[in-house]
Amino acid sequence: DLLKSNSSRLLLASGDEMDFQALLVDEDRAWLMVGAKDHIFLLHLDHPSREPEKIFWPAPREQVEHCQLAGKNLETECAxxxxxxxxxxxxxxxxCGTGSYQPVCAFIQLGARGKGTRAPRMQLVSHSLESGRGRCPYSPREPFTGLLIDGELYSGTSSxxxxxxxxxFRTWVHGPEQSYIRTEQNQDHWLHxxxxxxxxAIPDTYNPHDDKVYIFFRETAMDAGQWEWRHIHARVARVCKVSCQGQHSVATLGCLTSTLLLAEDVFLLHTRDPQNPLVFGLFTVSRDTESPVLPSSGVFSGSAVCIYSMAAxxxxxxxxxxxKEGFDYRWVEYKGRVPYPRPGTCPSETYDPLLQxxxxFPDELISFMRGHQLMWEPVYPQGRQPVLARVNVPYRLRRLLVHRLDSQGRDCDVLFLGTDDGKVLKVALAGGASPEVISLEEISVTKVPSPILDMKLSPKRQELFVSSTHGLLRLSLYRCELYGKTCTECCLxxxxxxxxxxxxxxxxxLTEKRRARCQDVLKADPLSQCQDTAEG
Structure with missing residues (x-):
């Protein structure tokens, strides 16, 4: 039904599992790059009939054989x-790609911005090939993150x-040799x-030396004893961009009262203040992983979205x-002396001329940081509760995007949520501190139920790109024609x-005059909104 309408278009499809896992959109130059199994595609959005450009980038045959000998699957892992x-x-x-369990990275050179078929096409820069260890996971299924800023790649992955x-890790991607900084090895109390x-990357002040990179992750925290249930926590860590060592601080994200809170995705919504974006976190809680000792923990089985301010x-x-202290070595608040400068301070001449x-940093500070990464106070979400929850539904939410609109002079956030069975949910949050949740659409984008792997938003084109194992789909952000033929139906x-x-x-x-149109998401009152229309 979607393909029959003008609200969607199938951009790429594959009979076998191509795993369209990575999407990159350039709105200014109107292209979409897609990372898949052994391939990279480039689609020209202004020329939908033009054949996508393609790079074939398989793993070496000997590495594929080595992967198989190690017991991995040829189709789903050894590529x-x-x-x-x-x-x-x-x-x-x-x-970067998994390289059949031997990660590899390279630069992709883009073709010229020509409209004709004779324009130079994108190509793999073969002499830039190098190891992807510490930059990309070995497994095609392992969660990871990567952010490239000013020639440096910040990545969280297995090694x-x-x-x-x-x-x-923090690695330099363009230089004579691959050098890196990483969190210390064999330190379970750092990352477990x-x-x-x-x-x-989020600026803390107007001084660029204070800029930090915030990393979101979940970890199994061995807070309890050997025979007690292991806790899974959502965390946020931060590191200074100008840092020359791998020190970091970690805070816990609160969303639900649960010992098994799986952070699935995070989205940063930029606001008018670049220093204070909103952080949207997507979490799941599953009864499948609940402790048999704790059958009634008071939490639901499902998914939730929480919003955090940077101030919090x-x-x-x-x-x-x-x-940690005491006979049972549990986490407690540290009340001793904190060395100077305070851990988490970014070195700069404006802060202290002696700290370039x-x-x-003095040895005392480095030693303190190694034993005190975790902050005592958790980060509470706005309202101290989720803004959205999906309870006891036959799917789990896996991907999250947020688009902010100005509706009648008020901000209205629209959430696009990808599920593990191939659906995209469209939900609006209307109102202020305790927004009303308005479920707008539930769209099935895959014929065979399979997880949504990635989503990218194009506000300029008013489109959403959604990828799964078998295909890539372009969805319009709206299907207004479905809402009826009267003002009342449209309003409601x-x-x-x-x-x-x-x-x-x-x-x-956004380009049209708003006063010539009527839609109030918060009130949705057709009596007042439709009084000047022909419907009366």
Whole structure:
């Protein structure tokens, strides 16, 4: 039904499992890059009939054989699954793949911006091929994150074949040799079985030396004793961009009262203040993983979305540290002396002329940081509860995107949620501190139930790109024609993308005059909104 309408278009499809895992959109140059199994595709969005450009990038035959001998599956594991696509400059994209359990990275050179078929096409820069260890996971299924800023890649991933040693890395991607900084090895109290889900660069002040990278992940925290149930926590860590060492601080994200809170995805919504974006976190709780000792923990089986302010995140990092003490070696609030400069401070001349980099930090500070990564106070979400929950439904939410619209002078956030059975949910949050949840659409985008692997939003084109194992689909952000042929029906739909224009339920495009249209998502009162229309 979707394909029969003009609201969607199948961009790529595969009979076998191509695993379209990584998407990268360039709105200014109107292209979409797709990372898949042994392939990278480039689609020209302004020319949908033009054949996609394609790079065939398989793993070496000997590595595929080695992967099979290690007991891995030929079709689903022993191939080069492209997991990372990051913009490097105007002409190149940095890409990494699993390389059949031998990660590999390279630069992709983009073709010229010509409309004709004779224009130079994208190509793999063969002399840039190098190891992807510490940049990309070995497994095509392992959660990981990667962010390329100013020629440096910040990545959270495993660093061995077995996936047992995960760390956070910072590597230089363009230089004579591969050098890196990483969190210390064999330090379970630093990172214990982490699964990384997102990384963002967020300025803390107007001083660029204070800029930090925030890393979101979940980990199995051995807070309890040997015979007690293991806790899974959602965490946020931060590191200074100018740091020369791998020190970091970690705070816990609260969303639900649960010992098994799986952080699945995170989305950073930019606001008018670049220093204070909103953090949307997607979490799941499963009865499948509940402790048999704790059958009634008071939590649901399902998914939830929580919103965090950067003020709350920074407050946790500015608060007291945690440390372990006592006969049972449990986490407690640290009340001793904190060395100077305070851990988490980024070195800069404006802060202290003697602290040019973290190499200038005193030994006392370095020693303190190694034993006090965790903050005592958790980061609480807005309202101290989820803004959205899906309870006892036959699917789990796996991917999250947020689009902010201005509706009648008020911000209205639209959430696009990808499920593990091939659906995209469209949900609006209307109102202020305790927003009303308005379920707008539930769209099945895969013929065979399979997880949504990635989603990318194009506000400029008013489109959503959705990928799965078998295909890539382009969805329009709105399908206003479905909401009926009267003002009342259009009004009661409460879709912020649609409004009554005196003739039909039509897209509420930002370029058109709002006063000529009527849609109030919060009130949804057809008596007042439709009084000037022909419907009366």
């Amino acid at each position: 080069n699954f492209i997991r990372l696509l990051q913009p490097f400059n105007q002409t190149h994209v940095f890409a 061995d074949f077995m996936g047992s040693s995960a760390a956070f 079985e982490p699964a990384f889900i997102g990384a963002y 995140v920074r407050a946790a990092f500015s608060g007291p540290f945690a440390h 980099s973290t190499k200038d 739909a409460r879709d912020p993308y649609c409004t009554w224009d005196s003739k039909s339920c039509a897209p509420h495009l």
